[in-house]
Amino acid sequence: MAEVKSDIEIARAAKKKPIMEIGAKLGIPAEHLLPYGHDKAKISAAFIAEQKGRKDGRLILVTAINPTPAGEGKTTTTVGLGDGLNRIGKKAVVCIREASLGPCFGVKGGAAGGGYAQVIPMEDMNLHFTGDFHAITSAHNLLAALIDNHIYWGNEQNIDIRRVAWRRVMDMNDRALRQIVGSLGGVANGYPRETGFDITVASEVMAILCLSTDLKDLEKRLGNIIIAYRRDKTPVFARDIKADGAMTVLLKDAMQPNLVQTLENNPAFVHGGPFANIAHGCNSVVATTTALKLADYVVTEAGFGADLGAEKFFDIKCRKAGLKPDAAVIVATARAMKMNGGVKKEDLGKENVEAVRKGCANLGRHVLNVKKFGVPVVVAINHFIADTEAEIQAVKDYVATLGAEAILCRHWAQGSAGIEELAHKVVELAESGKSQFSPLYPDDMPLFEKIETIAKSIYHAGEVIADKSVRDQLRTWEEQGYGTLPICMAKTQYSFSTDPNLRGAPTGHTVPVREVRLSAGAGFVVVITGEIMTMPGLPRVPSSEKIFLNDEGFIEGLF
Template sequence: MKTDIHIARETVLQPIQQIAEKVNIPTDELYPFGKHIAKVPHTLVDLEKVKQSNLVLVTSITPTKSGNGKTLTSIGLTLGLNKIGKNAIVALREPSLGPCFGMKGGAAGGGYAQVLPMEKINLHFTGDFHAITSAHNMIAAMLDNYQHQNRFTGKMLKEVVWKRVLDVNDRNLRQIVTGVGGNANGVMAESGFDITPASEIMAILCLSTDLDDLRARIENILLGYTADNQAFMVQDLGIAGAIVALLKDALDPNLVQTTENTPAFVHGGPFANIAHGCNSVLATQMAMTYGDYAVTEAGFGADLGAEKFFNIKCRKTGIVPKATVIVATCQALKMHGGVDLSAIKAENLDGIYKGLENLEKHVRNLLAFGQEVVIALNKFPTDTESEMTIVRNWARDRGLRIATLNAFAEGGEGAIDLAKVVVDAVENGKSKLHFSYKTEDSLEEKLEAIVKQIYGGEGIVLEGKAPTMLRKIKRLGLEQLPVCIAKTQYSFSDNPANYGVAHNFRITIDDLIINKGAGFIVAKAGTIMRMPGLPKVPAAEHIDVINGEIEGLS
């Protein structure tokens, strides 16, 4: 079969104005970036129409190195819904340059279910990530200047917690020393870099509902502590207006199109293992404003992205999915069943049976959230009918909705069965939403609830900086905030090698990071890094420009 980039290149794209017209987005309101991309003013969100739309969340079983195809499924389902006569729009996250040049090589779907133009979406796109990076680092520069100018005044902060960010994988920048070389170069201090998707500015952009909300959240960003232990925030620097100016255009969702020329919004990109893992609230609301069905995804497995979608995004906005689709593949199930990566293409029925334990745990979690669940069995060419039959029978024996998806090879035609099952779940189901914890619960109770209810663990262990940070959080009166656990995506536990369903474990929390502007507490679990490193063979080694065309993205 043709590569993703060749399929993308052969697709005849329509002018972005024509794409907008299909769903009645006013074309005179668009801010075009070339012929096939445009920003849509966030002021066009209509909350009354949002209430009438049908939101569908797409999540997946625990990821493996074989891939599950969650973005492919989100796009494919949207194409399938349009094929059966529904007005459906997909809302996705923007890819980060880190994974594009690191592990993945791209993140715009696959095969005949992609968002386009994929080269631009995967690379600089409309500059949103650059704006977020610049805004974050502008705060860091202004804070360093404040320290430099006040080193002899008694106003100098005794602790700075604001780092810098960069949208590349670079392990050497995790811990650094700034201000070396003498007094003229500022105050020497320990610092470091996170990747841009882990920036609190990214989370703020994705949770803001308008410019006023954006400004209020930026003002509330915690930067450090004064000599008398008071919180020092962006509003104390007096630069919130300048940061809003940098982010003003980035706040507007980006309109693109799919391989079948249907509208798609791609906006924001926090990772689900180190942040809250959802595209912007505005992009979701925009898809719901102009689509009778809006399909969105949450990053990595349901224990990460979906949990945070419900407990953070839905809690903050009041939106509730009418159905949740969980993606599984035979290859991934076999890996969770103990089959080695090198052998997952071969039929292994025992591996499928054992791997279904992972799917079952995720389904139980989603049902506990009150969701109407649909299983999407994403088909790979090497999957055998015997393997797929086991999964189908397992689901039907438990009264679960399931459909096979072949959107990679067939586009919308290969997603019609899934689309019909999803429509049945939306129209005949009774989806509601139960949160994992109450707002008034203590921080420990919130963390324990997620670990016990979602991960299946026995509880938490606070180590390293976490106990001290917990006392600060209580002193600052921030225990009412939701929690966002930063944890490996490869396991229910904090051990990435613990596939399947982990048992008899506790989650070790070694730091608690206050994201007061975004409105949640990040709990850093295990050995998770907020600045990834590059693999032994980075995807960048396979990306090139040949005869004026970009090759190697996927």
């Protein structure tokens, strides 16, 4: 059997084209590309503004089943499908999210795809890339510093220091910083108070960057961030302490989408990176809308399973940006079906058709959920070497009972040649005109009812429980004019429930709401459920232990 190369070895051996050539494929003049080396560039705001009158291409969402340790390959399939559409003669662009350093050095790995369906330069994309995350971290923490400074110099806004709502962020998994006490050490250091850190991808600044349409919109949203409350419980905004202008300056370049290429030299936009388990989980609106003006097909992804990423893509991103997706692809694997069917990870190499059938309930739930939004669905079975024909057929047969089709895809091993069948099916669905997209709930539904609608309709929960203080907080926000905002659920990605160990398709479970946070700038209400953390921790054996520079100066161990 031939040796299987690692993702990073495949990426390193790729024959890249100069980024100006990739831009030219989309009609972007060289003067509107700000190069970061030879293989990355930002697209100018002026060029983006010029595209407004052009007709939109077709929008394809790639989502997935609930993630398992068996691996699903959602980004891999997104990239593969983009290459596949180009292979069959369509002008297609991939739109994916930037990678957070947290999972790169933790357990999940990077966000550039895998095998022969990757975005390159893989090492740069999974590390510092063009510095967008650093800019977001800096803008967020500038606001945090300005809040404490404002309090120190007399507190003109009468901020109640017990009610400062703005935490700090860093792009790393560091559980020690979840809850801390700041300003210790005496009078010169300010007023001691309890605070903490979230991971950068959970920052409201990240969400704002991803949902803003231009710099003017960005500055307005940054000004709308609620940073604290006064003793009379009225909100204090970032604009009240004159933070919005300087934050916008720090984010000026980060707001411009990044252009890179796939292994097959097709264009890819990589921009923004909120986690779908604790934020809205989609790449930036400006990247997606720009790509739609430049291509026939735009293939984008939403984080984790369809219960999180796809729901937020439809209910937050599409609602706010006026997007209308033409088709959705749900990624699944026979291995993951076996795990949902009760097979342990060490036994996945053995054929077990019955476990595949049993585990398909999870896939079925996602298929039916996506159909609730009026979007046509196809299932992509991401092929693994140990899969058997009987296992693959079991998935295909099951999906057929749902009125959909499952297609075997070999893009990981074969690149675009292995995903042509899916590309043709996506074109068929997208051009059929069958998409009747609409969000799950109306804007004017009360906030708690929106939470219940998501929990009962998408998670199939029996009830949502929340303390009186949470319900009262939601009512107060409604009275203040925030009742029309959509909901951003923070929930474990591993299950439809809030219990990460409850696989399959559970019903009748309880969704406990622990906390609600108003992201007035981003334009949604975050609902924190179960034990989900907005600052993850590292595992017992983090991926960082295997990452190093080899004798030739190349990075090893990234995946």
